[in-house]
Amino acid sequence: MIVIFVCVLLVQVCGSVPLAGWVQSPGYPFGYDPHATLTWKHCAAPGHTLMLSFFHLDLEDSEQCENDVVKVFAGNVLLTKLCGRMSAQHLLSSVNPLLRSSSGGCLSLSFEADFSNPERHTGFRAFYKEQDVDECWVHEPECSHFCHNYIGGYTCSCKPGYYLSEDQHTCSANCTEELFGEGVLTPVGSPGPYLENSFCTYTLAVQEGQQLVLSFVGEFDVESRDGQCIDTLTIKTDSAVFGPFCGQTAPPKISTGAQRVQIFFHTDQGGTNTGFTLSYRAKPMQCPGNVTANSILAPQRSQYTPGDTVTVQCVTGHSLESTLQQTFESTCQKSGRWSPVRYCEPIDCGPPNFSDLIVLTEEDPVTTYNHNISVKCLSEYYELIGDANFICDASGTWVSEKAQTKPLCLPVCGKNTAFSSGRIFGGRKAQPEELPWHLLIKEPQRGGASLISDQWAVTAAHVVDRYESDTLIFYGGITDGMDRNAVLMESEKIIIHPGFEKRKPEQDHTNYDNDIALVKMSARVSLGPNIRPVCLPNKTNSLPEQTARLSMEGKMGTISGFGGRSETLTKARYLQYGHVIEYSEVPCFPNNLKVTDNMFCAGGKSKEVDSCKGDSGGPLVVPAVGSGSPNTRHQLKGIVSWGPSICGNEHNKGYYTKVENYLDWIMETMQKN
Incomplete structure (x- = not known):
């Protein structure tokens, strides 16, 4: 049964052209006639290479083989050009090692003789054969872990704890896990080196009203080189990202403020680093001491417990979502989030309402609180009266930096461009x-x-x-x-x-x-x-x-x-x-x-x-x-x-x-x- 199975695998090879044979010049070994020619081509089966070996060479010798010549090609690439006499030993050592095709490639040969020879030459003879390619030797880096060669091809396999990816070459670690409650997390492979070429996703969760607190204990060893992370550890919640972390310095304790946390651990294909030990525990949920940016809270504390209500007031120069309102109330929820949340946006003075003779010196300037603009007259035939610089104040009004009135552009008076020197008394x-x-x-x-x-x-x-x-x-x-x-x-x-x-x-x-x-x-x-x-x-x-x-x-x-x-x-x-x-x-x-x-x-x-x-x-x-x-x-x-x-x-x-x-x-x- 094993033999039949092998024949089935090799039927394409056995049923095709011969795996070996001879190729020789016309009339060999008695000599070739003037103007004799020969062309030959052979292709290797997939997973095989074709080798050509010369055992005899006796052609008319000439400079650069311009009279009688035999040429060997791999595809369209010239491998060698031969003429004259060479010993079998010379052919074996210096010519034959070059005459090899790529895996599944082709070799071709051409022979041409000119119109006459001063003496009779016997010609050439060469032997070709197909040989299985050991892809595991040639392509060893293409398999992450193990390579298995067979006639006409090869296959890859993985160590325990890994799976072969869709590319059929890369071994990846299977380390996706969901954990609930409290415990300790270590990467796959601990206490020894962690698995290489892994993209692990760990999901941690606790019950409603609680948040996760993460602490790294013991040795922390995640591969880095020259201050750059080779392997990365990243922690994400719905509202924040911590990391990426690497090196040998453990990150500080993290109060995530979240009921659910995802941990992403990504490694490359090498290294002997030992990883980390992460302790995760639950504590009552708290809301942060900030509801929205550009605001202050009353009462002011660093943390709040669910049920606490605060008054949120926008800081100077900001108002609630482009209105003139300054305050709203918000309550800390069991999820650790504030509700409702409104945004304190910078007050916008908008485009200045000056005379149409006045233009901005900068196109499309920022017009929000505390930003500056400057103005000038539309043309050189007007002059600016008043301040040219203004700032957007907290009431949404453009205010002169020098507390002057609105600028005016008045015509430049009394000047003429044409000027003649001297005084003329006649008309x-x-x-x-x-x-x-x-x-x-x-x-x-x-x-x-x-x-x-x-x-x-x-x-x-x-x-x-x-x-x-x-x-x-x-x-x-x-x-x-x-x-x-x-x-x-x-x-x-x-x-x-x-x-x-x-x-x-x-x-x-x-x-x-x-x-x-x-x-x-x-x-x-x-x-x-x-x-x-x-x-x-x-x-x-x-x-x-x-x-x-x-x-x-x-x-x-x-x-x-x-x-x-x-x-x-x-x-x-x-x-x-x-x-x-x-x-x-x-x-x-x-x-x-x-x-x-x-x-x-x-x-x-x-x-x-x-x-x-x-x-x-x-x-x-x-x-x-x-x-x-x-x-x-x-x-x-x-x-x-x-x-x-x-x-x-x-x-x-x-x-x-x-x-x-x-x-x-x-x-x-x-x-x-």
Whole structure:
């Protein structure tokens, strides 16, 4: 029966090609003919290797065997190339040991002779045979414990206490166990070395209302190397993980606070370490001295017994789950857990509610309690007034670090990008960016205005008093009145100073006192290098009679406009400007019109520089454009108001509304509207 069983196992081998045989050159041993060839191939059965041994070799000799040659391959790999004469001893010692296939592999041979030989050669003869591979010798590491060889293959087996894994090579320890109550736990293999290649899971449990307390007693020896765990011991509960532990220092006593504990012990394939002894016992369950993070308890103790009730209060800067509530009550349960449990989350101030001109310096910052943000203005044409840094306080409000009011972004006033050095006393054509605050009114009558913020302009009252209820269009950002790229601004409100003389449409003005009006635009102006506001003058404490004489404080100013350049012209295509000084001691224009402290007289030193018809409402700014430095800020000192009918008179100059007399009215009107 045993023989029949073996034949059944070997039927595939016995019934296939021969296990051994000869291969030789054509005509051997009498010699081979010119151009003789031979090809041969043989493959070993699974679990076997094929060996080829040459016993005779007599071929024509040539350099690198380029004439007659026999080649042997293992698969596609050339094992040897032979020619000439070799003794049987030489073949046995240096050639034949190389001619072996892999397990289940193939050997092939090719022979080629050239067209002639100087003498006759007998050829070659070789013997092939299949031999069983001892996989247990060759593949010994593949079996964890024992290897058993048989003809055509091998099998693995394990020591007692282990089982063969699905890969049929690895032996793993079977050490899963559930334990209840109190006792002592040691790994499989104790008191000797614990089992290798194991993944043991021990489940410990006690009755409800109790918790497990773990203590390591005696020697602790879990494999480690260079401070790194090779084998690991890990303890887990539903709410905590202890470990992994290894080395020779026992962990401290562990009060798990849990009714059920899992212990995972994982080992590798080597080592002689002895393991550990773990004592586990039960004690009454207790709840920890913390219900939820970021909170304090009243009464405060380190441990609580089932049935105890506490008041949980969130610490400063935290509230219950994004509400403003700060406290709740919780009771210790038999399971050692608190119920109910609510979470104290950091108070979130959310995105800051500042002006749309203010942006954060950091994208998507953290906005919860005690975190900081910083802000800046939307563009370089605005400047930040107030603190730029804020912190989220406990009430959920962004608070300035310096306890200041909310920040404001106000337009940068009085600056122009184009800057020309020196002073020019004659009128000249303005360059782009040189007078960016100047606005043009084309219809119904030509006039000028000055931009004083990103939504407000100021002009002379007599230019707009007849159109107070109408919508006017203002043109900005241009020096060419025909420029199609002008910034168009539509008025929303026109507010005439209440002290300005009212007149009927067909009447002329008899008094230009309080000749000032404010215009609110329907939308915020998009500021840029070509359009930006002029500064209002600084408020002083001077007496009226002093300010009347010192309105321009001895400075030279600049007037600008699209008005006429001669007696016959009422408008010009290009924006012109010129430099003027104040005349305070002599009459500028002797006539019957009343001159008040709300006006001042100014003009050029030559008759060529003067405001004219069509310039009304335009600005007079100090210091003069082109003087000072690129950082100089220009102030609006006057508004073109009235003067002689003939422009450019050497002795008669124009009158301007004194802007500093109206600062309170300007500020109050802008705030209310």
